[in-house]
């Protein structure tokens with residue numbers, strides 16, 4: 001892990017320290033459905049061709065095309081029916097000239113057969129069949145290897161596995177695919193004022209929104225969230241909860257208790273360990289931050305500020321890139337797009353400000369409208385937003401109409 005650093009740092013400096021301390025989790029063969037949304041950690045080549053054998057594309061009769069070449073309504077061809085071939089029940093291995101066999105869609109075509117006559121071109125006869133239309137050579141026969149050849153590269157390492165990839169891997173017989181596991185993330189909310197949603201609220205208490213905000217963000221990132229119950233502002237209880245949870249954690253995220261208060265439990269509990277840095281990052285919201293490692297296995301821990309918007313933003317800027325690194329996803333940080341600002345913005349000097357906003361796509365670009373105030377407690381405004389306008393540290397005013405950097409919060413990347 002990187003040496004703890006003192007004082008206020010830039011967003012980039014903080015992120016660089018984090019990414020230096022977090023690496024990809026070791027890949028292992030995962031059942032296909034567990035790998036949905038994860039990048040493949042191997043090049044997958046096909047062990048078999050697809051189709052894997054010549055098979056019928058229609059329900060009908062397997063024939064030798066030359067036998068029925070002259071068939072028409074006026075000059076029907078009658079052939080004896082010598083057998084029936086259902087999908088997955090191939091009895092007949094070869095077809096003699098001058099005969100026909102019933103065949104179902106997907107069933108292997110017998111040797112000697114080079115066309116299938118669909119039922120609609122026949123009288124559907126059982127002992128003998130009358131054929132009134134001639135198939136071309138090869139018609140309705142789906143040849144082996146038409147789709148995929150043995151040895152074809154099906155999925156390149158790094159491809160994020162979606163339904164179509166997983167369907168293809170199953171179709172060639174793969175039961176598992178090598179992928180990095182989803183990080184298991186323990187989310188702990190701290191604060192003696194917190195109550196669980198669904199319980200009664202005292203005059204001085206609030207509902208614990210953050211553990212839901214953060215755990216849902218973890219899940220949205222493709223990782224596994226373990227939301228731990230609320231921990232009151234007592235360092236011993238916090239350390240107990242943390243050590244109970246470390247056994248199942250690849251990463252820990254806490255909320256609250258990291259600024260300058262008299263009861264800042266996370267800072268008080270973890271500072272003596274010497275493995276977690278606490279300090280300011282030059283951003284708003286989200287100035288008070290902490291990052292380091294805990295436990296024998298040096299599990300990375302992010303101690304995020306308690307104000308809901310600060311917590312969410314810190315997740316987006318720091319935790320999300322760490323999780324994506326662990327899963328092997330690229331890019332690790334949300335891409336910046338450019339948009340046109342519809343209203344003036346004021347911003348504090350020396351801190352990069354992230355302004356909650358609504359994005360409106362128009363043609364090739366988009367416009368972006370700030371939502372609500374700057375306060376980092378305004379979770380209502382956060383929920384009404386789907387974008388963040390990024391105002392650089394040295395700018396204190398951005399005029400309506402300016403082109404600005406924007407982070408789109410609901411975009412998959």
Ligand SMILES: Nc1nc2c(c(=O)[nH]1)N[C@H]1C(S)=C(S)[C@@H](COP(=O)(O)OP(=O)(O)OC[C@H]3O[C@@H](n4cnc5c(N)ncnc54)[C@H](O)[C@@H]3O)O[C@H]1N2
Pocket residue numbers: 189190191193194206207208209210211255256257258259260261264285286287288304305306307308310376377
């Ligand atoms: N004297 C100073 N005070 C504060 C400073 C400072 O520099 N000097 N920084 C302010 C900033 S900026 C932030 S951000 C907050 C961060 O404080 P903490 O991380 O210690 O968080 P708490 O004090 O525990 O809580 C802050 C705020 O958020 C509410 N909260 C906490 N947890 C939750 C939760 N799970 N769900 C919903 N809301 C939560 C809490 O009730 C407080 O209102 O510090 C400033 N103070």
Ligand code: MOO
Pocket residue numbers: 283284285286287288305307310376
């Ligand atoms: O930095 Mo705090 O997160 O502004 O409210």
